[in-house]
Amino acid sequence: MQDPLTSLPLLFSFRQLVAGDGFLAGVRMNGRALLEIERVDDREEAWISGVAPVGIAGGGNDRGVAYVEFRKSWTEVLFDLAAEANSIDDFRAKCEVFLGSTEDRMTELWRGAVEVVRSGRYEDPALETGDADRQVRFEVVDLSHLGTGGNEVDSSPVLAA
Secondary structure, eight states, X not given: OOOTTTEEEEEEEEEEEEEETTEEEEEEEEEEEEEEEEEETTEEEEEEXXXXXXXXXXXXXXXXXXXXXXXXXXXXXXXXXXXHOSSHHHHHHHHHHHHTOOOHHHHHHHHHHHHHHHTTSOOOXXXXXXXXXXXXXXXXXXXXXXXXXXXXXXXXXXXXX
């Protein structure tokens, strides 16, 4: 089982406005990530890796920096997909592949970390607790014909339990 002080299961909710060739899209996602704290040369480093979706990560000297870098990694992938897409439908299809991606090993590590939190062996007053059974979801919405209001983002991480 994971060391409760070094592996934390996170839930995240991101929204991003993405412009492509002839389209404007809004992407919303509720996903999962794993925060890992490592000791490197007598200092701590934090890394957040995507569980759903996989293939994105962010790191830094603390978990706040790691979270910002993780968010940037997610956003950069969306921008790359938009640059490659020739329509909103093509972008949506590319997002389905990326945003729907998982890997069994990462899912198992995340679930093990959730069990540590659920057992009461780890608490973190700095993180709000959320339902680890919350469904991973994403949505790509065509905003090409809409105004730009309603793009507020609450991107605080939530501890999965």
